[in-house]
Amino acid sequence: MPIWLSNLLLLAGCAALVALLRAFLFTERSRRALNRLRRDRVGIGCAAIVAVLLLIGLADCVQINPRQSVLDFAFRNVPREDGYSAPLARTSFNERDPKPLKGRHLMGTDLLGKDVFLQTLKGCKTALIIGGLTSLIYIPFGALLGILGGYFRRWVDDIVQYLYSTMASIPGILLLVAVMMTLGKGLDRMAIALSLTAWIGLCRLVRGETFKQAAKPYVEAARALGQSHWRIIVFHILPNVMHLVIINAILGFSGLVLAETILSYLGVGAPVGTPSWGVMIDSARMELSREPAVWWPITSASGALFLLVLSLNLLGDSLRRAFDPKAA
Amino acid sequence: MLNYLIRRILYMVPILLGVMFITFALFNIVNTPRQVAYRILGPKASVQAIDNWLNNHGYLDEQGKELPLFFNVGAHPFDSLYFRSMGRFATFDLGRSFATDEPVITMIKRGAIPSLCITLPAFVVGLFLSLSASLLLVFVRDSLIDRWGTVLCVAGMSIPITVYVIFGQWIAGNLFPWFPAFGFNLEGFSTARFIALPVVIMIVSGLGSDVRMYRAIFLEEVRAEYIRTAQAKGASHTRVLLVHMLKNGMISVITLVVASLPFLIMGTLVLESFFGIPGLGNLMQNAIQTSDFGVIQADVYFGSLLYLFGLLVTDICYAAADPRIRLQ
Numbered sequence: 001m002p003i004w005l006s007n008l009l010l011l012a013g014c015a016a017l018v019a020l021l022r023a024f025l026f027t028e029r030s031r032r033a034l035n036r037l038r039r040d041r042v043g044i045g046c047a048a049i050v051a052v053l054l055l056i057g058l059a060d061c062v063q064i065n066p067r068q069s070v071l072d073f074a075f076r077n078v079p080r081e082d083g084y085s086a087p088l089a090r091t092s093f094n095e096r097d098p099k100p101l102k103g104r105h106l107m108g109t110d111l112l113g114k115d116v117f118l119q120t121l122k123g124c125k126t127a128l129i130i131g132g133l134t135s136l137i138y139i140p141f142g143a144l145l146g147i148l149g150g151y152f153r154r155w156v157d158d159i160v161q162y163l164y165s166t167m168a169s170i171p172g173i174l175l176l177v178a179v180m181m182t183l184g185k186g187l188d189r190m191a192i193a194l195s196l197t198a199w200i201g202l203c204r205l206v207r208g209e210t211f212k213q214a215a216k217p218y219v220e221a222a223r224a225l226g227q228s229h230w231r232i233i234v235f236h237i238l239p240n241v242m243h244l245v246i247i248n249a250i251l252g253f254s255g256l257v258l259a260e261t262i263l264s265y266l267g268v269g270a271p272v273g274t275p276s277w278g279v280m281i282d283s284a285r286m287e288l289s290r291e292p293a294v295w296w297p298i299t300s301a302s303g304a305l306f307l308l309v310l311s312l313n314l315l316g317d318s319l320r321r322a323f324d325p326k327a328a
Numbered sequence: 329m330l331n332y333l334i335r336r337i338l339y340m341v342p343i344l345l346g347v348m349f350i351t352f353a354l355f356n357i358v359n360t361p362r363q364v365a366y367r368i369l370g371p372k373a374s375v376q377a378i379d380n381w382l383n384n385h386g387y388l389d390e391q392g393k394e395l396p397l398f399f400n401v402g403a404h405p406f407d408s409l410y411f412r413s414m415g416r417f418a419t420f421d422l423g424r425s426f427a428t429d430e431p432v433i434t435m436i437k438r439g440a441i442p443s444l445c446i447t448l449p450a451f452v453v454g455l456f457l458s459l460s461a462s463l464l465l466v467f468v469r470d471s472l473i474d475r476w477g478t479v480l481c482v483a484g485m486s487i488p489i490t491v492y493v494i495f496g497q498w499i500a501g502n503l504f505p506w507f508p509a510f511g512f513n514l515e516g517f518s519t520a521r522f523i524a525l526p527v528v529i530m531i532v533s534g535l536g537s538d539v540r541m542y543r544a545i546f547l548e549e550v551r552a553e554y555i556r557t558a559q560a561k562g563a564s565h566t567r568v569l570l571v572h573m574l575k576n577g578m579i580s581v582i583t584l585v586v587a588s589l590p591f592l593i594m595g596t597l598v599l600e601s602f603f604g605i606p607g608l609g610n611l612m613q614n615a616i617q618t619s620d621f622g623v624i625q626a627d628v629y630f631g632s633l634l635y636l637f638g639l640l641v642t643d644i645c646y647a648a649a650d651p652r653i654r655l656q
Contacts, residue, residue: 166346169639171631173597177616178351178628182358254486261488265598266616281490285602288498302491309486317482 003063010061024242033243033322043318046311053308056121057128071121079103081113087296108296111283120300122275126187127308130260131253133191134198138252142199143206143245147233150210160207164200172197176259180268187270190263194256202248209241243323247316254312257305277301329647336643340636347632348417355625356409361387367619368426385426385622420633422626427618432626435611442512443595443607445523450530451592455585458535462542466550467569478543484536492533493602500525510604526603530596542581549577579649586642590634 025034037043060071068076079102084093087108091098107116149160167175179193213219214237222232257277263269264278272279284298355364365381366373387409416423422432465477500507507524549555550573558572559565593608600609608627615623 162342162346166343166350169343169347169632169635170350170628171591171594171635174612174624174628174631177597177612178354178624181616181619181621181624182354258486258488261490262598265490266613268616278488278490281488281494284494288494293498298491298494302487302495305488305491306483306486309488310483313482313486314479 003066007062010058014058021246024239024246027239027242029240029323030243033319036325037318037322040318040322042314043322046315046318049307049311050315053124053304053311054128057124057126060122060125061128071118071125075115075118075121077103078105078115078118080115081105081109083109083113084111084294085109085113087116093294107300110280110297111287116297116300119275119280119297120277120304123277123280123301123304124308126270126274126276126278127257127260127305129187130190130194131256133188134194134256135249135253137191138195138199139202139245139249141195142202143241145199146203146206147210147237147241149203150207151214151229151233151237153211157207160203164203167197168200173262176263177266177268180263185268185271187274190260190269194259198252198256202245202252205244205248206241209244210237213237213240243319247319247323250312250319251316254309254316257309257312261305277305281305332647333644336640340640344632344636347629347636348414351417351625351629351632352410352413354628355621356413359621361385361409364426364621368621385424417629422630423622425615425620426622427615427620432623432630435623436608436626436630439595439606439608439611440593441514442605443600443609444592445512445514445519446526446530446599446605446607447592447595449523450527450534453527454531454534454538457531458538458542459581461535461539462546463569463574465539465543466546466573467565469547469550478540481536481540481543484532485540486536487533489533489598492529493598496529496532497525497602500528512603512605522603522605526599526605530599541584542577545580546573546577549573552576579646583642583646586645587635587638589641590638591631593634594631 024030056071059074060069062070064070064073081101082092082099085091085101085105085108086093087106088104089101089108090104091100093108105115105117107120110116110119145160145163149157175197176193179196180189183189183193219232219236222236260269260276261278261281264276265282270276270279280297280301284294284301287294287297361382362378365378369377369381422436424431425435461477465474468474506521508522512522513519550569554576555568555573558568563572595605595607595609597609597612599605600607601613604610611623612627614620615627
């Protein structure tokens with residue numbers, strides 16, 4: 001596939017996603033919630049941080065030429081060193097005769113002499129791929145099953161309940177490891193494995209809410225007017241459970257990023273050479289035991305990860321408060 | 329009560345069958361036994377060696393032919409991989425390790441004590457700390473302390489367990505060199521020295537999410553009407569919180585806690601391998617490193633059994649506490 005086509009597809013996909021979200025958020029209830037969110041300074045700040053980090057990740061997905069993404073192009077002046085160097089050092093690290101470096105590095109360089117700050121920014125791409133791809137798989141699946149179970153009840157609900165209680169019976173981390181062992185390493189496989197466990201919580205939540213919504217008079221009224229089940233589900237139920245799906249997706253995103261670090265630590269996660277925060281944290285096992293310790297790669301990676309996950313969690317909480325001011 | 333118990337157990341049979349099927353599918357359909365054999369013996373193994381391995385692990389029938397997946401057309405119809413492994417699962421035979429040929433059940437028995445040495449103290453102390461902290465937050469609810477306490481909890485949740493472990497060991501190892509950073513010894517006082525660091529790290533890493541969860545549970549209770557009644561009757565703020573609310577709130581807490589009790593045996597995946605504790609988490613980590621599918625399969629199944637057992641005990645506790653449940 002030529003580069004311009006893959007870039008175009010990527011951007012078109014993102015635009016479609018944003019348009020879809022906007023369409024769902026065009027209900028009276030969502031507009032009131034967004035107005036409430038606008039007054040929540042913490043929520044807005046977190047949304048901005050998440051947006052910036054994800055845009056950096058997106059910038060790394062858009063290729064200029066086969067070997068360079070937009071992010072690489074922006075940092076093309078950062079030279080590559082021969083090995084470790086401390087943050088902002090002028091000479092290379094821990095050698096008998098320290099050699100002068102080719103440039104200054106904000107967060108130092110790693111074993112291969114790559115700039116740690118740039119690698120950390122590139123970790124946004126991996127986080128975006130893991131979180132985004134997994135969400136694209138599990139959210140439609142989990143939400144659909146939940147709505148079907150909650151709306152049709154009886155035997156449909158029995159099947160949905162059976163499916164999620166069976167999947168929930170296998171401890172999540174063990175299932176993840178087992179699936180990754182059988183499928184092999186790779187980001188796409190990790191997305192499949194993670195979505196196998198991620199849909200359970202969403203499905204349970206949506207099923208419960210659909211149960212409540214389906215008993216309300218407006219659904220009965222729509223039935224009385226002769227609307228079909230599919231019309232009621234898509235135009236009446238779905239907009240009323242959508243806020244739960246969005247909140248769950250945001251909180252779930254942070255869980256996926258955290259799960260990536262555990263899988264990478266266990267050796268069944270991102271393949272070696274992927275610029276991911278999990279791999280950077282994992283390699284600190286060796287780096288911290290050196291004398292003197294190489295502390296900057298893990299600090300940089302966990303700092304960025306902490307920023308993203310914390311912002312996602314706080315944003316999710318803010319959204320929940322905005323949509324349901326009484327409960328929070 | 330007996331009636332209720334029997335109904336709960338019967339309800340678990342289809343779920344257990346589903347779990348067995350997923351485990352079987354992962355290790356026999358996604359990866360065929362022949363592929364597994366090549367992964368363990370190496371890609372250059374002779375056909376004879378592969379056949380020998382398959383025969384030793386029960387994948388071949390008496391004539392030395394490969395067993396079909398589901399139905400054995402021509403011979404005995406149920407003499408297939410699926411029904412053979414169902415038979416093993418149903419009799420709780422966990423099989424043997426592919427790497428050392430040791431029965432997995434003896435490996436689990438050996439690893440249970442070291443695992444419990446870490447998880448049990450961490451669980452008890454962690455539960456006490458998080459319950460007290462969440463009660464404190466509920467006591468001063470809607471104040472500045474509550475707001476920042478909650479943010480602190482979210483921050484604690486946003487740090488991956490790998491960072492807690494890697495950074496925690498490094499910092500603690502530098503601050504308190506008396507506590508060994510690696511190893512395990514089951515001899516009285518020296519055990520305490522070895523488990524001190526992992527236990528502290530496990531408590532700290534779980535504190536954030538636990539406090540937040542218990543706070544949410546207690547806040548739900550605080551809004552109940554019996555609280556208002558108690559306050560109207562003139563009971564003091566402290567008494568309402570510690571006597572009236574705690575009693576009712578503990579029902580939800582105990583449900584959560586009892587369900588997680590059986591998992592204490594499973595140990596912790598990340599912590600044990602890092603601190604060199606020969607528990608079940610370490611067993612799993614070794615199995616991942618050596619592609620020991622026998623142990624991983626057994627571990628997944630064992631974990632699911634523990635989960636279902638925990639669910640059953642929770643149901644019993646619930647029914648004992650609230651007789652109305654039994655009738656539903």
